[in-house]
Amino acid sequence: MPEPGKTFKYCPSCGEQVFTFPVVRGNEVAIHCSSCGLSLELEAEYRLQTLPCVAIADDDKFFRTLLTDLLLTRHLTQEVLPAASGAELLTRLTERLVTGKEVGLVILDLLMPDLDGGVAARALRALERGLHRPRPLPIIYLSGVRCDEGVRRLVARTQPALYLNKAADSTPDRLYQRIEKMVAYLLWQAHAEQAGRAMRILAVERS
Numbered sequence: 001m002p003e004p005g006k007t008f009k010y011c012p013s014c015g016e017q018v019f020t021f022p023v024v025r026g027n028e029v030a031i032h033c034s035s036c037g038l039s040l041e042l043e044a045e046y047r048l049q050t051l052p053c054v055a056i057a058d059d060d061k062f063f064r065t066l067l068t069d070l071l072l073t074r075h076l077t078q079e080v081l082p083a084a085s086g087a088e089l090l091t092r093l094t095e096r097l098v099t100g101k102e103v104g105l106v107i108l109d110l111l112m113p114d115l116d117g118g119v120a121a122r123a124l125r126a127l128e129r130g131l132h133r134p135r136p137l138p139i140i141y142l143s144g145v146r147c148d149e150g151v152r153r154l155v156a157r158t159q160p161a162l163y164l165n166k167a168a169d170s171t172p173d174r175l176y177q178r179i180e181k182m183v184a185y186l187l188w189q190a191h192a193e194q195a196g197r198a199m200r201i202l203a204v205e206r207s
Contacts, residue, residue, distance in 0.1 A: 007031065012178040013038045014147060015168025036147040036163055037155075039185065048076070048184050051104030053096070055081040057089035057120065058109040058142065063166070067107065070176045076183065077104065085112050086120030094127060103137055105183060110143040110151070117141055121158045138186040140179065142166045160186050 007020045011033040019034040031040045054077040058064040061084070068080045081096065083089035086108070096103060106124065108117035115123075121139055128136050138160045141151065144167035155161045162182050169178065 009033075009040050011036065011038055011040060012181040013162060013164055015165045015170065015174075015178060037152060038162065038182075048180065048187070050075055051077040051183075052102045053077060053079040053081055054105045054107060055083070055089055055093055055096075055103055056107045057083040057086055057112065057117065058107075059084050059112045060109070066172065067175075070172060070179075074176055074180075076176075076180065086115030086117060086123075088114075090115070090120055090123055090127070093124065097127070097131055097133070105186070106137050106139045107179075108139060108141050110141050117143075118154050121154070121161070125158055136160065138183070140164055140182055140186070160189050162186060 008017050009020050009031065010016070011018045013036045014033060020031045020040060021034050023030045023032050023039075032038065033040060054071055056064055056067055058067070064082055064084070068082055071077050071080055081089075081092050081103070083092055089106075089108070093103065093106070106121075108121055110117040112120075118141075121141070124139075125136060136159070139158060139162075141155065141161065141163045143151070143163070143165065146165060147163050151163050155163055162185065164178060164182060166175070169175075
């Protein structure tokens, strides 16, 4: 039973019904998941377009193939860059980025041999700074466990990023719907931040 005064709502990140909490921004109130912190409303405000390329790192070949097929057949991306480890993903991403080829999204399994998702993500952010990229690539972290404090800290340190529990609500259709919502939120987030930066620059120029 929900606790008194708390709202219960489905979270696409956690893949289950969760308690929520309100966040007030100006005159608006956004509802967030109490487990992972995801906004449960704003992801619907951004219209998805086909991404140029999605890079995937997961040591589970079956899941990697399933996810690749889902993203391509549902036209979320034109191309998938698959890798079996974080190290392989970094190598393939480096080769792509230094030649000017775009990537729209990175999907990283957290638990992998050789180089796990958290270490790979921090290395990617360092690579982006070295290449002087204007915006960091959006990341979706995957794992088969519930979001905890360690995952929340990693997501916060490597923004724009979100977390998805791939063991919950994970039939192919449901998994794709959850990923689609989270990609929409990430792109909305990036769009809002870019608009905010533009407004701050304009305010400085006018002052």
